[in-house]
Amino acid sequence: MTSNAKIVVRKKPNKEGLYPLAIRITKNRHSTYHYIGHYIDLKYWDGKNIRVRKSHPNSDRLNLLLSTKLSEANKMLIDLQSQQKDISANQIKKQLYSSPESTSFFEVANDFLHELELNNKLSRLSADKARVKHVLKFTKSKQLTFPEINETFLKRFQTYLRKKHNLSERSIVNNLVVIRTIYNRAIKMGVVDKKLYPFGATKIRIRFPESEKAGLTKEEVKKIESVTGLTENETHARNVWLFSFYFAGIRVSDVLKVRWDDIYDGRLHYRMSKNAKLLSLKIPDKIVPILKHYLDDKQSNTDFVFPELKKANLSDPKDIFTKSKTANKKFNKYLKQVASKAEVQKKITMHIARHTFGTISEDKIPINMLQKLYRHSSITTTINYQSNFIHKDTDDALDSVINF
Known part of the structure; x- marks a missing residue:
């Protein structure tokens, strides 16, 4: 018998009472489901026409996504059928969605976080796990793909962090750095083409803002x-x-x-x-x-x-x-x-x-000695760090002009 794919709404709501959209793959009356990663209220689902109703605020985008996903699934089903492969619905699902290109951002992110845990980099793990969670809360989807992470996405994400979480500019940059790290990892894995890389001089540039470091006198x-x-x-x-x-x-x-x-x-x-x-x-x-x-x-x-x-x-x-x-x-x-x-x-x-x-x-201790005291691996790190606390030269220069 032939197999087929269809967009459905699964009747298993999440904690917010929203229902997941999925592709149902059927073979010999046995079905399995691939979740697209988006959830909707049932009132927005047009079961007769198998689409999201126009009353939904993101209906156009969701219907385009559903159409694309269904088209991809049917194309791959035709390819499998042309090869005369007699496999089950679950095997079809595995073949359809196990390619590197279908790997989501969060799958690569979880591998990255797991590696930090294995290497006992627990401080960084704690910080980066929170940053990955920010992406999840922003997208509201575990199926975020790397091509979706473009300049527009990143700009909207920065605005979200600034307005919704009231994060400092340095914290926002730290969130972008984690996304960049995971994106680079995905490129090396062959998950996404490096031509789509959204970071760089002509795209999203990551610039660390100067942070104020003030100690006690x-x-x-x-x-x-x-x-x-x-x-x-x-x-x-x-x-x-x-x-x-x-x-x-x-x-x-x-x-x-x-x-x-x-x-x-x-x-x-x-x-x-x-x-x-x-x-x-x-x-x-x-x-x-x-x-x-x-x-x-x-x-x-x-x-x-x-x-x-x-x-x-x-x-x-x-x-x-x-x-x-x-x-x-x-x-x-x-x-x-x-x-x-x-x-x-x-x-x-x-x-x-x-x-x-x-x-x-201040500038009382030679920089190479400060490097030893701070335990910095690079003297450049020490110079940059200590520059936050040395103000005498600039103070003297200012005084030389205005004190007349």
């Missing part, structure tokens, strides 16, 4: 150091922040991994999580009181200095990441209270400890 740090009347949680958050600052802005995830046996010969020895670099830094005198504060809780030389990871499953990177992320959120909450009690107007977070070191160091 010496006077503000002194206020944080000397403030009294703190609760136990506020004191702990202040200690972790100062520990990070005194060591040139060690990231909070690395601070929490410091063990007592990492401290010997008057130095801190640790390996960075971000790039696995080994570091050895002198213990500043100001660190000593902080270490003494936690000495009574020390259970062994291999114990963590700070308590957040003491109950973590150290063989599970996800558990370590989750507990570190939770701790960072907790610290930032209490640092806000510390700042209020210290009468510091600037917002203080764990990450600001790194900016604060940059602000106070």
